[in-house]
Amino acid sequence: MNRVEAQQKNVFLVPNAEDVSLVGGCRAGDRSTLELFFRTHAPYVERVVTRLVGPTSDLQDLVQTTFIEAIQSFGRYRGEASLKTWVTRIAVHVCMHHLRAGVRRPVPLELVPVSHEPEDPTPRADGTLSMRQLARRLYDLMDGLSPKKRVAFLLYVVEDYSLEEVAALTGASRAATKSRIWFARRELLAAVKNRPDLRAFIQSLGGAESWR
């Protein structure tokens, strides 16, 4: 994302006319408005939750918790940010709470297989990993970080939020956010250095050309 896109993204920090009308209806407890709020924001909340927690069988629960918190908190929405930013902030806090609880296991062993979620395939014939397996291994790397550092790092580096936006979403100061991202980087580097298996795995992913 270039700077112009980033500036455009900031526009979403300000509530628009649609947000204002949605909030009015939601505060009044209007069922159809609440449903519209859910339908509008559910895909984005799902994405943020999966990005922060990683592939998880708790996605449904976490999304549900986020929306319950949001619907019960409409009274405290002050209109200082867009609804999307506001609900993202709630999702971030729900994820941090979930990560802080300590048991985060990317469980692919759902008892009732969901039709859209195929069984995790074994490594393909050419030895490469599926995107899903790859993501799971990469999120394993993150498990050594504290939830605050993990969330700040992922929002900044993977989700493209600026420092100020990450600070606003996590309820921390800019300095604290910067420090968390910095230390997350340091800890991840140390983790990779201390574990030859991880180092080999990362090297197997290929060179760094494509990011440049």
Added chain:
Amino acid sequence: MALSCRNAARVSLATLGGHAAEAERLELEAHLASCSRCGADHESLTWVRHLRAYQPDPLSPAARDNVRRALFARTVSPATPRRRLAWPVALACAGVAVAAVAGLTALGRQPYRLLGGDVVAATTNPKDASAPVQFQATAGGRVSLGMAVADLARNTELSWVRSKQILTLVHGTVTVDVEHQNGRHFEVRTHDFTVEVVGTRFTVEATGVTTERGVVRVLSPDGQLLRRLGAGESWHQQVEDDHQVSLQPVPALAPAALRTGPAGELSSARAREAGVPVTARLDQARHALATGDAGLARRLVSPLFRQSHGTAVEARVLFAESFLVEGRYADAIDAYRLVARDFPRTDQAETSLFTVAQLQCEHGPGPEARGALRSYLTRYPHGRYAREAGDRLSRLSSVD
């Protein structure tokens, strides 16, 4: 102007996140070309681009609809904007809250409550938590002991020390239902052995223990582990056998067992494990679990996963239990889930699913615990543990 290493690290992060300007990226490339350490560090983080490319699977329309329905089924009432409380009202509320907390604390300190039957209690000092309380029941009865409820059979006598959470069975039979509390343990002692629990329901008599659910450890008076009992298992000091778990001496290994496996490749212990008949293997694995050797138990049962249905399910259950012995709850949950998934028509599937729910309740976060309980209730709405699962679910929901 050339970047310093510290600035290069900052720009490297910004580049990975797509925040760096073109000029900064060029400066970074120049720096990385001349500084091998920064170059190596940067290479070590390039996996982030794979995470950026990863598109998580969204919820299916059906799952999303489930969330929507669950959301509105809770009759969520949006909160109204906060109003400033008048000082007198706030003070009154604070007073009521303090009184309530004080009341609840006092209630929590109450050493016991007689819940029914003809139980008679006697203690030298009711306010002293370390003073033992004696309970006697002629026809039987029930007592609440803080985190536990004890059902006394006929002619039972108990002694209870609240400060240590130790219940001593003087004579008779007692069934104890212990609620799990983080960091607290509960013991029932007899003259000859001690039963140590975290959260479960079990029955103790002078000569043995039967576990209805959860897991208990049976210890000798000097603290040695005698047995570890899962749900439905029992242990008796004198008889030392029961219908589910055999404590018979492990059968001697056939000489043929020593000859299996490539000569010289396996250690003698491994070689011994390799050729043991199926039933002896299961017995050995149980014995290994009872003595706390979870690794050996896993090695013994792993080759049995492809055996006949009955053997395979038994092996997989023991495999899961081995993780419990080691306190590896996440692995235990996964293993029990596999039992439930792969052997859905067996009794062990139901027990495994409920064990998953119990472990999630005791060691996992709220959403996972709720999910596991719901999974159990969806699959076994009238199951053996349905009532308890329902109770736990409503307790969790009320806490939230």
